[in-house]
Amino acid sequence: MADLLQVENLTMQFGGLCAVDQVSFGVEPNQITAIIGPNGAGKTTLFNCISGFYQPTSGKVSMLGKEITALPSHKIAQRGLVRTFQNIRLFKAMTVVENLMVAQHSRLNSNLLSGMFKTRNYRQKESEAIERVHYWLDQMGLTEFANREAGNLAYGQQRRLEIARCMVLDPKLLLLDEPAAGLNPNETLELNQLILSLRDNNDLTVLLIEHDMKLVMEISDHIVVLDQGMPIAAGDPDEIRNNKRVINAYLGEGDES
Numbered sequence: 001m002a003d004l005l006q007v008e009n010l011t012m013q014f015g016g017l018c019a020v021d022q023v024s025f026g027v028e029p030n031q032i033t034a035i036i037g038p039n040g041a042g043k044t045t046l047f048n049c050i051s052g053f054y055q056p057t058s059g060k061v062s063m064l065g066k067e068i069t070a071l072p073s074h075k076i077a078q079r080g081l082v083r084t085f086q087n088i089r090l091f092k093a094m095t096v097v098e099n100l101m102v103a104q105h106s107r108l109n110s111n112l113l114s115g116m117f118k119t120r121n122y123r124q125k126e127s128e129a130i131e132r133v134h135y136w137l138d139q140m141g142l143t144e145f146a147n148r149e150a151g152n153l154a155y156g157q158q159r160r161l162e163i164a165r166c167m168v169l170d171p172k173l174l175l176l177d178e179p180a181a182g183l184n185p186n187e188t189l190e191l192n193q194l195i196l197s198l199r200d201n202n203d204l205t206v207l208l209i210e211h212d213m214k215l216v217m218e219i220s221d222h223i224v225v226l227d228q229g230m231p232i233a234a235g236d237p238d239e240i241r242n243n244k245r246v247i248n249a250y251l252g253e254g255d256e257s
Contacts, residue, residue, distance in 0.1 A: 006063075086177045093150075095147050163198075
């Protein structure tokens, strides 16, 4: 099966620091792939290169066989690759509904005149956008908070809203940057089930960075391990759990934080 995402010899340097060093891996369709590694391993930098927030020093990123390395982040998102962030980036003074509508602005903003005069095409797109909002509010258990300001939601609910904001765009590939960060054990269990459900019910592929090794081992089909910017292992959870290079990379580092 051809990879949905292909990363080839990706390198990212900041002056004399090489944060990502010759990283290559593929992400198969409808699978959950995790990127793990000790603190400072280059995981988020790698995510930023894949999603267009950084322009890598060298290497290549392709999605569905087409190179996306040089594209800006919004163009990459339009191709179906969307992401969350380690630090939640909601519009906290806007309501939950407004956050989900703003996420779809590129679909609605076909041209200025159609928006001003509410043409039939614009009204149809707006109606479809509202339908997606209500669908994902229901899927994420956020319907009762629809008109609440996002900043007033509990932390776990904000995480769900951030994921919903991605899902209203009908992504092919969802990048999750530490989705379990700050969650309690019950919320982490719910997140585990949510990610599996998103993958299984939406023809979705997931690439995630996560510090919670229990979650990673339970939901991942494939795991890539980085250490000091370089890939040191790749395989299924059992292979990674028993890999001596992975064990040595974590010794003395403790759990990621």
